[in-house]
Amino acid sequence: MARGAICLLLLAAAAHAETRAQYGGAVQAAVPSAPTTFDPLHGGPGDAEIAALVFDTPFVVGADGKPRPSLALALDNPDGAVHARLTLRPDVRFSDGTPLTARDVAASLTRASREPGGWPLAPVKSARAAAAETVELELFRPTPELALLLTTPAAAVTPNGAPPGKRPIGSGPFVVDGADAAAVRLSANPACFAGRAYLQSLALRSFAARSDETGSYEVGAIQAARHTSVALDAAGGRRAAVLVDGPQSITGFVAVGRIADADVVRRVLALAINRERLRRLTVREPAVVVKAPYDPGRAKSEAERRWHDARPKLSLLVDASRLDDRDVAERILADLARAGIDVAIDAVDAAGYQARVEAGRYELLLGSAAPPAPEAALGTLALVAAVDPAAARAALQRAATPAVSIEDTRVVPLFVRAARLYVAPELRDLAIDGAGRADWADAHWLSR
Amino acid sequence: MGRRIGWLIALTLLTAAEPAPKGTLDSFADALVERARPHLSPARDLDVAVSVAGPWPRLGDDLAALVIARLRALGLRSVARLGPSGVAGGAERSGVDDGDAAWARAAGFERLVRLDLDVGGGRLRASGSVLALTTSPWAAPAETRAHLYVETPLDAELRAYLPAVTTPTGRWQARGVPVGDVDLLALDVGDSDGDGRAEVVGATATEAIVWAWDGARLTERRRVALGGRPAAMMPRAPVATVVVERGTLVAHSSLFADGVSLSARGRSVPAHGYSFAGVAASCELSPGVDWFGGATCTPAAGLPERFWTAAGLRGGARPARAIVDASGTLWVALGAAAAAPAMPLTVRGVGAQVALVALDRGEFVATSEAVQPGEPDAIVVRALSAGLPIAYRADRLPGNVRALAAGDVDGDGKAELVAAVRDRAARRTELWMVN
Numbered sequence: 036m037a038r039g040a041i042c043l044l045l046l047a048a049a050a051h052a053e054t055r056a057q058y059g060g061a062v063q064a065a066v067p068s069a070p071t072t073f074d075p076l077h078g079g080p081g082d083a084e085i086a087a088l089v090f091d092t093p094f095v096v097g098a099d100g101k102p103r104p105s106l107a108l109a110l111d112n113p114d115g116a117v118h119a120r121l122t123l124r125p126d127v128r129f130s131d132g133t134p135l136t137a138r139d140v141a142a143s144l145t146r147a148s149r150e151p152g153g154w155p156l157a158p159v160k161s162a163r164a165a166a167a168e169t170v171e172l173e174l175f176r177p178t179p180e181l182a183l184l185l186t187t188p189a190a191a192v193t194p195n196g197a198p199p200g201k202r203p204i205g206s207g208p209f210v211v212d213g214a215d216a217a218a219v220r221l222s223a224n225p226a227c228f229a230g231r232a233y234l235q236s237l238a239l240r241s242f243a244a245r246s247d248e249t250g251s252y253e254v255g256a257i258q259a260a261r262h263t264s265v266a267l268d269a270a271g272g273r274r275a276a277v278l279v280d281g282p283q284s285i286t287g288f289v290a291v292g293r294i295a296d297a298d299v300v301r302r303v304l305a306l307a308i309n310r311e312r313l314r315r316l317t318v319r320e321p322a323v324v325v326k327a328p329y330d331p332g333r334a335k336s337e338a339e340r341r342w343h344d345a346r347p348k349l350s351l352l353v354d355a356s357r358l359d360d361r362d363v364a365e366r367i368l369a370d371l372a373r374a375g376i377d378v379a380i381d382a383v384d385a386a387g388y389q390a391r392v393e394a395g396r397y398e399l400l401l402g403s404a405a406p407p408a409p410e411a412a413l414g415t416l417a418l419v420a421a422v423d424p425a426a427a428r429a430a431l432q433r434a435a436t437p438a439v440s441i442e443d444t445r446v447v448p449l450f451v452r453a454a455r456l457y458v459a460p461e462l463r464d465l466a467i468d469g470a471g472r473a474d475w476a477d478a479h480w481l482s483r
Numbered sequence: 484m485g486r487r488i489g490w491l492i493a494l495t496l497l498t499a500a501e502p503a504p505k506g507t508l509d510s511f512a513d514a515l516v517e518r519a520r521p522h523l524s525p526a527r528d529l530d531v532a533v534s535v536a537g538p539w540p541r542l543g544d545d546l547a548a549l550v551i552a553r554l555r556a557l558g559l560r561s562v563a564r565l566g567p568s569g570v571a572g573g574a575e576r577s578g579v580d581d582g583d584a585a586w587a588r589a590a591g592f593e594r595l596v597r598l599d600l601d602v603g604g605g606r607l608r609a610s611g612s613v614l615a616l617t618t619s620p621w622a623a624p625a626e627t628r629a630h631l632y633v634e635t636p637l638d639a640e641l642r643a644y645l646p647a648v649t650t651p652t653g654r655w656q657a658r659g660v661p662v663g664d665v666d667l668l669a670l671d672v673g674d675s676d677g678d679g680r681a682e683v684v685g686a687t688a689t690e691a692i693v694w695a696w697d698g699a700r701l702t703e704r705r706r707v708a709l710g711g712r713p714a715a716m717m718p719r720a721p722v723a724t725v726v727v728e729r730g731t732l733v734a735h736s737s738l739f740a741d742g743v744s745l746s747a748r749g750r751s752v753p754a755h756g757y758s759f760a761g762v763a764a765s766c767e768l769s770p771g772v773d774w775f776g777g778a779t780c781t782p783a784a785g786l787p788e789r790f791w792t793a794a795g796l797r798g799g800a801r802p803a804r805a806i807v808d809a810s811g812t813l814w815v816a817l818g819a820a821a822a823a824p825a826m827p828l829t830v831r832g833v834g835a836q837v838a839l840v841a842l843d844r845g846e847f848v849a850t851s852e853a854v855q856p857g858e859p860d861a862i863v864v865r866a867l868s869a870g871l872p873i874a875y876r877a878d879r880l881p882g883n884v885r886a887l888a889a890g891d892v893d894g895d896g897k898a899e900l901v902a903a904v905r906d907r908a909a910r911r912t913e914l915w916m917v918n
Contacts, residue, residue, distance in 0.1 A: 054811055054834040054853050055773055055791060056720070108713065126715035208719075230719030231771035477719055 056464065056479035061236040064259035065248050067454065067471060069241035069356035069385035070219045073203040073211065075191035076152030077393070079354060079385055080403065083188055084472040085219050085239060089205040090191035091229070093121060093140065094182050096468070100409050102182040105229065106140070106192060106206070108168075110185070115177045117160075121170040121185075127228045129194055130210040137164035142196025144172070147189045151393065151424035154416070155187040155407045157431035175432050180410065187407035188470075208232040208476035216384075217241050233479035241356045241385070248358070252276070258459040259473070262358040263319075276457040281467030283321055283453045284414065287360075289351070289367060290400040290422045291445040299341045300349070300376070300399075304447045307334035307374035308367055314450045317362040322452035331373055338375035350381040352397040354388040360401050363449070367401070395422075405470040412436040418446050507640045508542075512549035514633045515609060516557070519596055522613040522628040526558045529594055532587040534565040536812070536829045537600030538871040542644035546609075550596065565595070584625040588616040598631065599831055607641050608634040645870060655864070655875040659904065659913035660701050665692060667903040667912055668736070671760050672890025673727025676704070677747035681890050683901055683914060684732055686725035691734035691743065694914075696893045701914060707732070711753060712740040718773035724792075726758040733758045737768055756781065760888060761795025761839065762804065774809040787814070791835040796867075797889070798898065799841040803867055805848045807837050815848055817867060828871050834860060839867075840889035840900050842918060847874060849900050849917070851884030860884040862902050862917060877917060882906040892916060 066081035075086040093107035104110075106127060111120040127135040144162035147153025158178040165171045174181070184190070194204050203211055209221040209232055218240035223232040242248040245262045252260040253273045260276070289304055291297045309331075310324035338347075353364045361382065368378045378399065383391070391397055404421045406414035412435065420427035422445050430437035441448060454471030465478040505513070523529055531554055535547040547564050554562045565583050587595040598611035613629040635641070662685075669686040675693055676682065683694045683701060689709055694701040709723075717737045724742075725734040735742025735757045744754035756765030757775060764784035766775040775793075777786035786793055789809035796803035806814045811834070816827040834851030841847075846867040851860045861878045865871040886903040893899070893916075900917040 054851075055809075058772060124713055225771060226716070227771060228716050230717055233719070 056233045056477075057481075058231065058233050058479070059235045060233075060480040061238070062234050062259065062462065062475070062478065063238040063240065063257045064456075064473070064475075065251075065257060065261040066219075066239045066241055067261055067357065068354055069217060070214060070239070071386040071389050073199040073201075073214075074152075075188040075193075076147060076150045076198075078389055079357075080405075080471055081239070081241060081356070081385070083470060085211075085221075086188060086191060087207070087472050088209040088221060088237075088475055089199075089203055089207045089211060090193060091127075091135075091206045092187070092190040092192065093123070093185040094190075096183075096186050096409060102186050102408075106135070107185070110182050112178070112181050114179070117174040117177060119172040119174060119178070119181055120165070121172060123168040123170065124228065125168055127206055128226050129204045129206050130224045130226060131194075131204045132226070133194065133204075135192060135194075135206050136167055137170045139194055139196060140164070140192050141170050143192045144170070144190065144196075146193075146196045146198070151420075151428075153189040154420050154424045154428040154431065155184050155189040155413065157428040158184065176434070178435070180435050183408045183410060187413075189407065209237060212236075216386075230476075232476040234475060237475050242358070245358045252457060258462055259465070260457040261455070263457050275460050277460050279456040279458050279465050279467055279473075280321055281454040281471055282469050283323060283451050284409075284469040285403050285405045285454060285471050286325070286414070286418055286451050287318075287363065287403045287449045288401075288418060288421065289447045289449065290397075290402065291447075292397045292400065293395055294349070294398050296341060296347075297445060299337060300347075301445060301447060303334045303338050303374050303376060304371070304399075306330045306337065307376075308370045308447070308449065310449050313363060313366045313370075314452075317359065317366055318450060318452050319359075320453045320455040322450045324450045325448040327448075331370070334374040342375065346375055346377050348377045348379070349398045350379050351399040351401055352388065352391060353380055353382045353401050354385050355382040356385045357403075360403075364401050392421075407470060409469050415439050415441065418448060419444055422446055507635060507638050508545060509549060511607065511609070511633060511635050512546060512553055514635075515550055515596075515598065515631060516553040518631050518633065519554075519613050519629065520557060523554070523557065523559065523594055523596075527560055529559050530561045530563075530592045531559050531594045531596060532563055532565045532583075532590070532592040533596045533598075534583045534587070535598045535600065536831055538828050538830060539600065539644050539869060540828065541869075542641075543600060545644070546598070546600070550598075554596070563592075565590075584614055584616060587614075588625070592616055594628075595625070596631075602637065602645065605637050606634045607637055608632070655917065657862075657877045657915055657917045659881065659915045661911060661913050662692075662694060662701055662703075663912065664910055665690075665912050666905065666909070667692075667885050668721060668723035669725040669734070670886035670888035670901055670903050670914075671725050671727050672888050672892055672899075672901060673732075674730060675727045675732040675745070675747065677730050680894050681892060682727075683888075683890075683892055684725050684727050684734075685886065685903060686723040686734040686736060688721035688723060688736045688738050691725055691732060691745070693732070698893075701892075707734070707743060707745055707751070709734055709736045709739055709743055711743075714738060714740050716770040718768065718771065720773060722757075722768060722773050724757040724759060726760050728758075737773075759793040759795070761797045762786075762793050763795075792837055794837050794839050794887075796839040796841060796846060799839070799846045801846075803839055803846065803848075805837045805839050805850075807833055807835055807850065811835070813837065813848070813850055815867065815871060828869070830865070830871060833863070834884060836884055836887040836902075838887035838889045838900060840898050843897055845874075847900075849887055849889075849902075851887060851902070854878065859907070860904075862887070862900070862915070864900065864917065875917070877902075877915070880904050880915065881913060885912070 068079040068081035072078040091106045094102040095105040097103040109122045141162040141164040147156045160173040163171045208227045210224045212220040221237045249263045251257045291301045364380045371378050404417040416427040454467050461481040466474045535543045551562050595614040598609050611631045615626045666687050667685040685692045691707040693704040723736040730747040732745045733754050742754035745751045764780040767779035769776045774789040777788050787808045791807045793806045804816045813830040813833045814827040836851040838849045847864050849864045852863045859880045860883050864875040866874045882905045885905045888901045902915040905912045
């Protein structure tokens with residue numbers, strides 16, 4: 036199964052190498068943010084990567100960028116109809132040995148229709164198990180892109196559709212052996228219907244500082260790093276690394292909270308941030324800036340017109356475990372200071388960050404959003420959903436490609452970047468999908 | 484006189500006490516054991532297995548015997564040779580394996596001395612390792628304690644072990660024929676439609692495709708969808724087999740629970756298990772992984788516990804069988820005892836594809852082999868004789884070798900090797916014919 040094969044794999048493009056992949060071995064690797072939950076409907080990018088390894092979805096994105104069946108065998112979705120029928124693969128089992136049935140799928144889709152994180156399934160009105168292997172879906176509108184939406188993390192299937200606990204049970208290629216605040220330990224699920232993962236064990240962890248992560252890679256304590264030093268970037272590290280890049284699909288943004296004069300603040304932000312310099316100085320991965328006018332003079336006059344000599348003081352919420360975001364925050368702080376807004380960085384741990392984002396408790400927010408499936412409209416909606424999932428759900432409920440203007444939201448996009456991994460050269464066939472998730476199921480050590 | 488007799492007796496005693504000069508192989512074994520010895524302590528508590536692989540059975544046997552004798556002299560608790568099919572000390576192997584280390588671990592050995600023999604530049608070389616084996620759930624199952632390497636110039640003693648150059652003469656040729664964007668996983672050559680001429684039959688994950696030679700190129704004759712009930716568990720990368728025997732095409736892909744058996748008349752019925760060219764057995768994939776289980780084969784065929792592929796020789800002067808196990812080792816069994824080989828020839832580090840072919844200038848085994856990671860594969864053809872000397876090597880192929888087979892493709896009465904070569908961009912496939 037090529038989970039998230041929207042990936043642009045720069046390394047080892049051939050899935051079938053010169054000989055077969057070896058089973059076994061262990062890998063320790065860095066995640067983009069500290070793990071906080073196993074729930075596929077919540078959490079940050081690190082949680083999304085882990086959830087994708089533990090849970091399956093009815094469809095996955097194939098190498099051609101199109102959805103192909105995974106848990107599902109077929110989707111009967113007639114043109115113009117507001118009903119669809121999902122036929123499931125028989126004999127699939129969760130990692131605890133219990134069968135994965137239509138009831139689990141229907142319950143999971145139903146939970147997604149209620150949770151903010153389930154916004155990509157907005158067109159689904161209801162889901163019902165019609166037989167052991169059949170799920171009937173009622174839709175708000177004809178949904179030709181339904182198979183694509185069923186590839187998103189919102190469609191991940193949990194037992195009885197329940198939120199996963201500390202020892203989640205899924206049907207994916209890995210099972211969770213244990214977790215703490217910084218790391219999750221996984222091992223290959225021998226009962227995965229899509230094939231046993233090649234690696235026997237996988238530990239995914241976050242680091243407190245970039246130097247810790249770089250040092251851990253250089254001494255061999257981890258075999259794949261996300262955040263590294265300039266030395267390693269310049270191929271001057273003490274340990275060789277190859278780069279694995281995903282597609283440029285992750286949008287970094289600043290969002291304005293529900294504060295007084297939010298409109299003015301957004302306008303000042305949009306004009307005051309020098310995106311090109313921000314990208315050049317802080318983003319190491321391949322990236323392009325979002326096209327927008329940079330006019331610090333106008334930003335300053337906008338701020339003076341509203342606040343006169345009083346410099347407003349705002350806090351910028353940052354996930355401390357996203358090491359790149361700290362650098363970005365420093366640059367934004369400097370740009371806004373020149374425009375007349377004093378910003379203090381409010382760096383909190385990943386769990387606190389997620390809780391405050393979901394509750395809307397922030398003045399300014401630094402974050403990133405990736406399309407949950409390879410579709411441009413979903414990319415825009417993902418930005419909206421980062422601050423207002425209900426608005427994203429409502430828009431997607433109306434149309435497959437809703438007319439959404441980012442200028443009308445509280446979000447200021449900054450740049451679009453790729454996810455990048457620095458990988459030990461002996462580790463092969465590691466891919467990164469459009470959501471920045473590393474697909475560890477097909478990764479393996481070089482044949483002996 | 485008495486004094487002279489005394490001198491003679493003394494001289495005789497002195498001569499008897501002087502050790503006989505050591506042979507080259509003796510010294511070679513000494514050097515190997517000397518390098519392994521620091522990593523075999525405490526000696527009295529260790530059961531040690533010895534595995535020697537190489538394409539010269541008699542040399543491997545003699546070296547193993549010498550190494551074992553010297554290891555026993557170190558006071559080790561027990562030392563035994565790990566045979567070619569994982570049999571140690573005559574005991575039957577049990578359980579699943581992961582190469583010889585797993586076999587040794589399952590048999591209760593705590594150390595494995597693993598040696599590979601090869602010859603190059605006029606020298607005999609042994610490279611290998613001392614592996615510490617453990618059954619502890621908290622430790623790696625096999626930990627390399629030392630790497631071993633010894634080499635010595637080939638002298639008359641060692642050359643006597645090596646076969647004379649038996650590489651058959653004759654010019655080899657290889658040519659590629661494009662067949663389009665088909666992601667072939669398996670190949671065979673045989674008469675699938677009863678017209679008395681052989682066709683090339685390929686299997687992808689979802690189809691079986693039949694091509695016939697029209698004098699200049701391969702033209703597609705028919706496609707058969709592989710379908711039915713989905714497999715409950717499948718490997719991450721699909722696996723397929725296809726065989727044409729007595730006018731019946733049998734193909735099976737890991738996406739589906741059952742294969743398809745298609746008669747020359749076009750009658751299609753489900754087929755259970757996976758079949759291999761020239762091997763009269765049907766085997767099952769182990770759940771979720773890409774190797775077949777020898778214990779699942781019906782009838783029992785003496786195949787290893789984990790193997791990627793197997794092939795038997797068709798139309799040869801003698802029976803022969805080749806297997807690539809799941810650690811990438813080629814096992815070739817020659818002669819009537821192919822089903823229960825006493826001492827197969829082995830080559831480590833081959834690719835996942837194998838075929839046996841009887842040409843007019845001899846019998847050969849072909850394997851796919853990796854050149855460098857990220858580089859196209861090579862096809863290596865070895866003569867079926869002691870030492871498995873390389874008879875031909877096709878490098879600079881346009882991609883990876885996805886399947887190998889043998890048969891008379893062009894209808895000239897002589898067999899060819901056929902290789903499915905997929906380009907690195909996975910856009911097109913060529914069938915390369917080698918003879």
